[in-house]
Amino acid sequence: MKTTMSTWRQPRKWAPYLFVSPFFILFGVFGLFPLVFSIYLSLHSWDPAAGLAAMEWVGFENYLYALQSDDWLRASLYNTFWMALVSGLPQHLLAMPLAYFLHSAFGRWRNAVVGAYFLPFITSSVAISLVFSTLFSRDFGVVNAVLASLKDMPLLGALMPASNIDWAQPQYTKWMISFVVFWRYVGWNVVLYLSAIQTIPKDVLEAAVMDGANSWQKFVHVVLPLLKPMAFFAVTLTIIGNLQLFEEPFILTNGTGGIDQAGKTAAMHMYSVAFTDGDFGTASAIAWLLFMLIAAATWFNNRLLGQRD
Amino acid sequence: MTLSTPLSTAHPSPEPTPTDAPDAAPVQKRLPLVLLLGYAVVLLGGLMMLAPFYFMFVFATHTNSEILSFPPPLWFGSAFLDNITELIKALPYFWNNLGWSAYVALAVTALNLFFCSLAGYAFALLDFRGRERLFGAVMATMLLPSFVGLVPTVLTMSWLGWMNEHRALIVPGACGALGIFMMRQYISSAVPKELIEAARMDGCSEFGIFLRIVWPLITPALGTLGLITFISSWNNFMGPLVILRDMDRYTVPMALRALQGTGQTQWGAICAGAAVAVIPLLLIFVMASRRLIDGLTAGAVKS
Numbered sequence: 257m258k259t260t261m262s263t264w265r266q267p268r269k270w271a272p273y274l275f276v277s278p279f280f281i282l283f284g285v286f287g288l289f290p291l292v293f294s295i296y297l298s299l300h301s302w303d304p305a306a307g308l309a310a311m312e313w314v315g316f317e318n319y320l321y322a323l324q325s326d327d328w329l330r331a332s333l334y335n336t337f338w339m340a341l342v343s344g345l346p347q348h349l350l351a352m353p354l355a356y357f358l359h360s361a362f363g364r365w366r367n368a369v370v371g372a373y374f375l376p377f378i379t380s381s382v383a384i385s386l387v388f389s390t391l392f393s394r395d396f397g398v399v400n401a402v403l404a405s406l407k408d409m410p411l412l413g414a415l416m417p418a419s420n421i422d423w424a425q426p427q428y429t430k431w432m433i434s435f436v437v438f439w440r441y442v443g444w445n446v447v448l449y450l451s452a453i454q455t456i457p458k459d460v461l462e463a464a465v466m467d468g469a470n471s472w473q474k475f476v477h478v479v480l481p482l483l484k485p486m487a488f489f490a491v492t493l494t495i496i497g498n499l500q501l502f503e504e505p506f507i508l509t510n511g512t513g514g515i516d517q518a519g520k521t522a523a524m525h526m527y528s529v530a531f532t533d534g535d536f537g538t539a540s541a542i543a544w545l546l547f548m549l550i551a552a553a554t555w556f557n558n559r560l561l562g563q564r565d
Numbered sequence: 566m567t568l569s570t571p572l573s574t575a576h577p578s579p580e581p582t583p584t585d586a587p588d589a590a591p592v593q594k595r596l597p598l599v600l601l602l603g604y605a606v607v608l609l610g611g612l613m614m615l616a617p618f619y620f621m622f623v624f625a626t627h628t629n630s631e632i633l634s635f636p637p638p639l640w641f642g643s644a645f646l647d648n649i650t651e652l653i654k655a656l657p658y659f660w661n662n663l664g665w666s667a668y669v670a671l672a673v674t675a676l677n678l679f680f681c682s683l684a685g686y687a688f689a690l691l692d693f694r695g696r697e698r699l700f701g702a703v704m705a706t707m708l709l710p711s712f713v714g715l716v717p718t719v720l721t722m723s724w725l726g727w728m729n730e731h732r733a734l735i736v737p738g739a740c741g742a743l744g745i746f747m748m749r750q751y752i753s754s755a756v757p758k759e760l761i762e763a764a765r766m767d768g769c770s771e772f773g774i775f776l777r778i779v780w781p782l783i784t785p786a787l788g789t790l791g792l793i794t795f796i797s798s799w800n801n802f803m804g805p806l807v808i809l810r811d812m813d814r815y816t817v818p819m820a821l822r823a824l825q826g827t828g829q830t831q832w833g834a835i836c837a838g839a840a841v842a843v844i845p846l847l848l849i850f851v852m853a854s855r856r857l858i859d860g861l862t863a864g865a866v867k868s
Contacts, residue, residue, distance in 0.1 A: 268691075271771035275687035276699060278680040279740045283706055286737035290714035290721055297717060304720070354610075357603055371854045372611035375618070378857065379846050380800040382818035383839035386825070387621045390632070390832050398620055401636045443614065451862040500712050503802050510825050523712050530716045531807065543713045550710060 298540035305534065318541035329542060331517060332525035333549070339430050339505070339521070340498035343437035347445050348491060352483060355449035356475050370450065373443030381440065385507035388436050392423040392508075399423070426518035433505045433519050437498070445490050452486035453479060488561040492554055499550045502527070522546050621843065624836035632832045648837035655824055655834060658813040662820040663841070665731060669816060670798040672735045677794045678787050680740035685748025686779050690761055700749070707742045711803070719807050729810040738798065744790050750863065751786035752779065789860035792849055796857075799845065817842045 298318055302311045322329050354373075362369050376384065391398045400420045407416040423432045456479065464474045502523040505513070513520025513528075526546065530539035624632050627642040653659055687693070688700045718737075719728075727733035756779055764774045780787075802818045809815050812823065821838050824831070850857070 267771045268765070272687040272691040272693035275691070276684045279684050279703060279742070279745060282737060282740050286718065286721065287706060287709070287714065290717035291709065293717040293720070294714055354607065357607060361604065367855055369607065369611050370858070371850070372614050374854065374858060375850060376614055378796050378850060380818055380842050382802050382821055383842040384617060386821055386835050386839050387617050390624060390836065391617060391620060396633050396637055398637050439614065447858050447862055496710060500710050502712070507822065526712065536716050539716050543716065547710060547713050
C-alpha cells in the first residue's frame with residue numbers, strides 16, 4: 257500500500273495544481289491583495305507623500321465624509337446613473353428587435369451588417385472618443401451639420417434646434433457622452449441577443465407561424481420570453497459596465513468632467529480624489545461605496561429578470 | 566480607404582444560411598413595405614455605426630483649416646502626410662509609443678495563451694481534489710470590478726518599483742479568468758480524454774501531454790483568445806494612465822490623450838493618430854470578425 261508521500265511523488269497528482277497555480281499567484285498579488293488593502297486604506301486617513309507610518313486609523317470617517325460632505329460625489333453619482341440609464345436602456349430596447357430582424361433578414365449579407373454594428377465595440381475608446389469630440393464640435397462638427405440639414409425636412413425639422421448646439425454646455429454634455437456609449441455597446445448587445453435567438457429551436461418558431469402568428473406577434477409572444485435569460489445576462493453586463501464608466505467621459509471632457517463637471521462620473525471622481533487630491537483613503541471609500549451600488553443594482557436586476565420560471 | 570469595401574468582402578459567410586428560408590419567406594409575402602422599411606432603417610443604423618470611422622479617415626487627410634470650415638469635408642483630402650508630420654511634432658515619441666503598445670499587447674497575449682490554456686486543460690481534463698471549487702473561484706474573480714483595486718494597485722506597483730515600467734501592465738494581466746473559461750470550454754469539447762490516457766500509458770510526461778497532444782488540437786481556440794486578448798490590451802487606457810509617467814514610454818492611447826487640450830487643437834493630427842491606433846483593430850476585424858463574435862458570445866450562450 258502506498259503512503260501519501262509516494263502518491264504525491266506521482267506527477268499526475270501534483271501537476272494539475274502546478275498548471276492552475278499561475279492564475280492564483282497572479283490574482284493573489286495583483287487582485288486580492290489590492291482589494292483587501294483597499295478596505296484597509298478606506299478606514300485610514302493618509303497622505304501618501306508622508307510614508308506608510310503616517311497612516312491614521314479613522315474608522316468609517318472616510319465613508320461618512322464621502323456620503324455627507326462630498327457634494328461632487330453626489331453630483332457624479334447622479335451623472336453616472338443618468339448616463340447609465342440614458343445610454344443603457346435604449347441599447348437593449350433596440351438590440352432585441354434588431355437582433356430578431358437580423359436573424360431572418362439580409363441572407364448572406366447578414367454577417368456584414370452585424371459586423372458594422374459590432375465594430376465600435378472592439379475599437380479603442382480613447383481613439384474613438386477623440387474622433388467624437390471633433391464630430392460634436394459646435395461650429396464645424398458633423399453632428400451639428402447633420403442636425404442643420406434635417407431642419408429643412410417636414411415634420412422632423414420642427415424638432416431640430418434653431419442654431420448649432422454647443423455640446424460642451426452642461427445641459428448637453430451627458431447627452432453627448434451617452435450617445436457615444438450607446439454607439440459603442442449597442443452592437444455588442446445585438447450580437448448577444450442574436451446568439452440567443454439562434455439557439456431557439458426552429459420548430460418552436462414554425463409552430464407559431466402555423467398558429468397564424470405574424471412576425472411581430474412571433475417576436476412578442478415567442479421570442480421575447482425566450483430571450484429573458486440572455487436579457488438578464490446582457491443587462492447585468494450593461495449595469496456593471498455603465499456604473500463604472502470612465503474612459504469615454506474622461507476623453508470627451510478632456511479629463512475635467514466638463515463645464516460644471518456635468519459629465520463627471522463616479523469612477524472619474526474617485527480617480528481625481530486619489531490622483532489629483534492625493535486622498536487615497538477617501539478614494540478607497542468611494543470605490544467601495546460605488547461597488548456596493550453596483551452590487552445593489554445587479555441584485556435589483558436579478559429580482560427583475562433573473563428569476564427562473 | 567473606405568470601410569465598406571473590406572467589410573463586404575470580409576464575410577464569406579462560411580456557414581450555410583438556408584435555414585432562414587422558412588422564417589423569411591412568409592414575412593416577405595405578407596409585409597413587403599414594412600420589411601423594406603426595416604431594411605432601410607437597419608442599413609441606415611449600420612451606416613451611422615461606421616460613420617465615425619469614415620470621418621476619422623477623411624479628417625486624417627485634411628488640414629486643420631479645412632476641417633474647421635462649415636460644412637466639414639466629406640471626402641478624402643491630400644494632407645495625410647502633413648498631419649503625420651504634425652502628429653510627430655506634437656508627440657515626438659509616437660513611433661516608440663506604437664512600439665510599446667505592440668510590445669505590451671503581444672507579451673500579454675503570449676502569456677495568456679500559455680497560462681490560460683494550461684489552466685484550462687487542467688480544469689477540463691485532469692482529475693484533482695478541489696477542481697470544481699478552484700474553478701468556481703476563478704469564475705468568481707470576474708465579478709470584481711477592476712476600479713475598486715485601482716488605488717492600492719498603484720501603491721503595490723510603486724512598492725515593487727514597477728511604476729513607469731511596462732511589466733506593470735503585462736504581469737498582472739498574464740492569465741485572465743475569461744481566457745481560462747474559454748479554454749476549459751473548448752478543451753473539454755475538442756480533446757478526448759482517452760487521448761490523454763493513451764499518451765500517459767506511453768510514458769509521456771504531464772507537461773509533455775499538454776505541449777504535444779493538447780496544444781496542437783486547440784489552435785482555433787488559441788487564435789480566438791489571442792485576438793481578444795490583443796485587442797483589449799491594445800485598447801487599455803486605465804492601466805497606462807496610472808502607471809506610465811514619461812511620454813517616451815506611453816502606449817498609443819496615452820499618447821493620443823496627450824494631444825488633447827494644449828493650445829490650438831490639431832484635429833487633423835488627432836484623427837491621423839486615432840486612425841493609426843484603430844487600423845490594426847480594423848485589420849483584425851476584417852480578417853476575423855466572425856471568429857471574434859463567436860468567441861465572445863460562446864460563454865454567454867452557455868451560461
